[in-house]
Amino acid sequence: MTRKCGVLQRAALWFRLALLLLSAVGYAAAAGGCSSVAFPSNRLYAACSDLPRHSSSIHWSYDSAAATLSFAFVAPPAKPEGWVSWAINPTADGMLGSQALIAFHQPDGSMGVRTYNITGYASIAEGPIDFNASNLAAEYSGGAMRLYGKLKLPAGMTVVKQVWQVGSSVADGVPQKHGFQPDNLQSKGTLDLIKGAISPSGGSTNVKKNVHGVLNAVSWGIMLPIGAIIARYLKTFKSADPAWFYLHVTCQIVGYGVGVGGWAIGLNLGSKSKGIQYTTHRNIGIILFCLGTLQVFALFLRPSKDHKYRFIWNIYHYLVGYTVIVLGIVNVFKGLEILSVDHKWTMGYIIAVAILGGIALFLEVVTWSVILKRKDARSGSNGV
Numbered sequence: 001m002t003r004k005c006g007v008l009q010r011a012a013l014w015f016r017l018a019l020l021l022l023s024a025v026g027y028a029a030a031a032g033g034c035s036s037v038a039f040p041s042n043r044l045y046a047a048c049s050d051l052p053r054h055s056s057s058i059h060w061s062y063d064s065a066a067a068t069l070s071f072a073f074v075a076p077p078a079k080p081e082g083w084v085s086w087a088i089n090p091t092a093d094g095m096l097g098s099q100a101l102i103a104f105h106q107p108d109g110s111m112g113v114r115t116y117n118i119t120g121y122a123s124i125a126e127g128p129i130d131f132n133a134s135n136l137a138a139e140y141s142g143g144a145m146r147l148y149g150k151l152k153l154p155a156g157m158t159v160v161k162q163v164w165q166v167g168s169s170v171a172d173g174v175p176q177k178h179g180f181q182p183d184n185l186q187s188k189g190t191l192d193l194i195k196g197a198i199s200p201s202g203g204s205t206n207v208k209k210n211v212h213g214v215l216n217a218v219s220w221g222i223m224l225p226i227g228a229i230i231a232r233y234l235k236t237f238k239s240a241d242p243a244w245f246y247l248h249v250t251c252q253i254v255g256y257g258v259g260v261g262g263w264a265i266g267l268n269l270g271s272k273s274k275g276i277q278y279t280t281h282r283n284i285g286i287i288l289f290c291l292g293t294l295q296v297f298a299l300f301l302r303p304s305k306d307h308k309y310r311f312i313w314n315i316y317h318y319l320v321g322y323t324v325i326v327l328g329i330v331n332v333f334k335g336l337e338i339l340s341v342d343h344k345w346t347m348g349y350i351i352a353v354a355i356l357g358g359i360a361l362f363l364e365v366v367t368w369s370v371i372l373k374r375k376d377a378r379s380g381s382n383g384v
């Protein structure tokens with residue numbers, strides 16, 4: 001009886017999950033995908049590309065003789081009372097300098113499009129843009145906004161840098177700042193009007209970000225904790241002396257070297273990322289570098305084993321060492337969040353940390369049992 005109930009319950013759960021999944025897929029498709037958007041017959045476009053962020057798509061026809069681009073940009077705004085925007089940036093990569101069209105509910109309630117020459121991050125002002133814009137119109141239906149327009153491009157401009165965005169609110173006819181999630185920061189790339197191809201921008205930056213992430217996750221996030229585990233637990237075994245010391249020092253120095261490489265790439269990325277600052281990630285990174293460097297150089301100042309200051313040095317060494325390990329792991333998680341990598345990478349790192357934690361816990365138990373046994377043996381022999 002109970003068993004039957006269990007089966008039924010599980011079946012119902014799977015059914016609900018499947019429904020949820022289907023509706024999510026359906027929503028994404030309805031929101032902005034190329035295949036799902038049907039335009040009236042007076043608005044037909046020769047090409048379409050699904051854009052990689054914000055469930056959006058760009059539909060267009062390019063007249064190379066007249067150098068005019070007719071397009072429709074379709075995206076769900078962050079909130080129904082928000083806005084959607086599509087822009088060409090003729091000079092740079094990203095928001096600054098972009099010649100933007102923004103669609104939103106105008107103060108009178110109707111949907112409309114206005115043009116913005118974006119010159120700063122702080123605020124935007126409506127005004128003329130570099131490209132003569134005509135046939136501007138917008139619609140809002142089925143949770144998505146459609147932004148229509150026609151732009152006169154300079155002759156020969158057939159590959160454009162595009163930037164698109166969605167926002168959640170408009171105040172007094174002024175679109176308000178968008179969010180700063182990875183989707184908001186990476187919604188840019190190039191669009192080839194003739195070939196119909198899109199590609200994300202910042203290719204070399206993305207490679208650098210990944211290299212920075214891998215180097216730092218492996219060094220600060222994995223090697224240094226392993227080095228600490230070696231020192232703490234191998235030391236208990238007399239036969240491992242002094243091997244544990246050399247293993248520990250090698251592991252930490254290699255980890256530190258790799259970590260400094262990753263850190264330098266991170267600083268370079270930070271200096272290039274204008275307007276967007278990941279303050280916490282950056283500050284933790286700088287603290288890590290300072291503490292790590294201190295730790296390496298303090299090795300040369302280590303008093304000999306029976307020096308009266310050795311005890312103090314040891315306390316210092318543990319404190320700084322454990323701080324570096326905790327901050328290192330925290331910062332790897334911060335970085336994973338910023339990169340908005342696939343869930344599987346974050347999961348992989350969580351598993352790696354859990355395994356290291358498990359090993360440490362196991363060895364902690366073993367160490368204590370060894371120590372207690374030794375004590376026992378000693379007090380036993382004393383008694384006899």
Ligand SMILES: *[C@@H]1O[C@H](CO)[C@@H](O)[C@H](O)[C@H]1NC(C)=O
Nearest residue numbers: 117118119127128129130131
């Ligand atoms: C847009 O702003 C830039 C920088 O202020 C300026 O040089 C450019 O002429 C402006 N474009 C238009 C169409 O006003």
Ligand SMILES: *[C@@H]1O[C@H](CO)[C@@H](O)[C@H](O)[C@H]1NC(C)=O
Nearest residue numbers: 129130131132133134135152
């Ligand atoms: C923009 O287009 C309008 C209408 O086609 C035209 O009258 C105007 O001269 C154009 N402006 C520029 C700067 O090309």
